[in-house]
Amino acid sequence: MSSSRDRVEDTYEAQNDQRLDELHSKIRTLRGVSPISPTHSCLLTKALQVTTDINNDVERQNLMLDDTGDRFNSFGASLSQSARRAGAAFGIGNGGLKTWRVALFVVGFFLAFLVVRKLFSLWSSSSGPTA
Numbered sequence: 001m002s003s004s005r006d007r008v009e010d011t012y013e014a015q016n017d018q019r020l021d022e023l024h025s026k027i028r029t030l031r032g033v034s035p036i037s038p039t040h041s042c043l044l045t046k047a048l049q050v051t052t053d054i055n056n057d058v059e060r061q062n063l064m065l066d067d068t069g070d071r072f073n074s075f076g077a078s079l080s081q082s083a084r085r086a087g088a089a090f091g092i093g094n095g096g097l098k099t100w101r102v103a104l105f106v107v108g109f110f111l112a113f114l115v116v117r118k119l120f121s122l123w124s125s126s127s128g129p130t131a
Helices: 004-033 039-090 098-125
Strands: none
Touching: 004 039
C-alpha cells in the first residue's frame, strides 16, 4: 500500500520538478528576448525564488517525515520485542497454566501490602506518646 503511495508521490514530485524547470526556462527566455522592464524582471526573479524556496522546504519536510516514520517503525519493533521478552519472563504465551503465576504475584503483593499496613498501624499506635 505504501509503495503505491510512494509511486504517486514520486510522480507528483517529477511533475513539480518539470514545471519548475519550465518556469526557469520561461524566465531565462523573457530576460534574454523580450524588453522587460527591470521591475517585471525583479518580480519574476522573486517569484522564481519563492517557488524554489517552497520546493526546498517541501523536500526538507519530506525527509523529516521519512525520518520520523523510520523512528516510529524502529520504536514499534523495539516495543514488540520488549513485550515478547516480558511475556517470556512472566511465562505468558504458550501454556496458559503459567498465567496463574502472574495472578499469584499480584495477589501475594496485595496480601503483603495489607500485612505491612496492619503492622505499621499497630506499631504507630503502640509507640505513641504516653502521658
